[in-house]
């Protein structure tokens with residue numbers, strides 16, 4: 001008893017790519033995303049011919065409800081899905097492409113090999129020995145823990161579940177509240193594979209636990225600066241006896257990466273520019289982090305640096321974070337009545353707040369007083 005399929009999620013076709021800012025770059029990324037979708041279709045067809053493929057699962061956020069273009073739907077999406085015939089394609093809508101009355105899922109005729117799951121769990125008997133359960137997101141059911149509603153009718157067959165939801169493994173990862181669930185909710189069901197969408201990087205579920213049966217394929221293309229590293233679609237084989245084999249395959253067109261530049265000891269912004277230039281990668285979308293201890297009198301002008309990077313075409317696109325810090329000497333503090341009274345206030349309140357919080361307050365306060373800039377605020 002076995003089955004082979006592709007699991008994809010979070011294509012976000014026609015994504016706004018907002019963080020890129022410049023419209024030319026947004027257009028380029030949209031085209032690249034479309035190319036990646038075409039490659040996925042070609043790959044599915046090739047696999048179907050060469051080694052056999054049973055179906056495709058799409059775990060939500062295929063497009064974005066508020067910015068899809070009919071052109072993309074017809075000439076890219078429907079055309080591609082039509083091309084896969086007779087291969088069945090199962091779609092569970094996500095929070096960006098919810099199943100609402102004016103959704104293209106409802107208003108357009110989809111190719112006949114496509115099945116769109118409704119707003120509560122539905123079982124499709126793909127074969128007598130393979131059952132697929134899926135559910136689509138709507139504004140009404142979005143906050144539900146849908147795994148608590150799931151009922152598996154026959155544990156003896158291969159059971160596959162597809163939905164777009166957030167594994168709540170730690171407070172830090174709260175990512176909206178779309179179909180929240182935990183590893184325990186998943187473990188309660190006799191299922192062989194959970195095809196998940198929502199998190200844009202590949203990851204296994206439960207995160208950090210054993211008994212892995214769920215996978216986030218992640219988005220095939222990175223969509224914002226946080227989505228670093230490799231992005232995949234998944235080729236999955238489920239064998240009721242020997243278990244699950246998952247092979248991540250990447251068609252990614254552009255790498256998003258983090259570049260760290262140590263600015264310790266620079267004597268001007270020009271020095272920082274030289275250091276940045278050494279990291280040149282014209283094709284990469286870069287999360288640039290400036291680190292190190294610098295003279296508090298040297299101001300890191302992020303706008304000027306961004307302009308420089310654009311003019312010199314050092315990266316395709318960049319977001320810069322100033323994580324440098326300055327040590328303020330006692331001479332400096334004594335020379336500033338404001339700094340002195342600020343530190344007095346902190347000292348007087350030191351029993352009321354955790355020391356970690358106070359050290360952040362001191363850092364931000366002294367930066368504000370001496371360099372008139374707040375650095376690193378998003379790490380707090």
Ligand SMILES: [Mn+2]
Pocket residue numbers: 010012061094096198199200
């Ligand atoms: Mn998404």
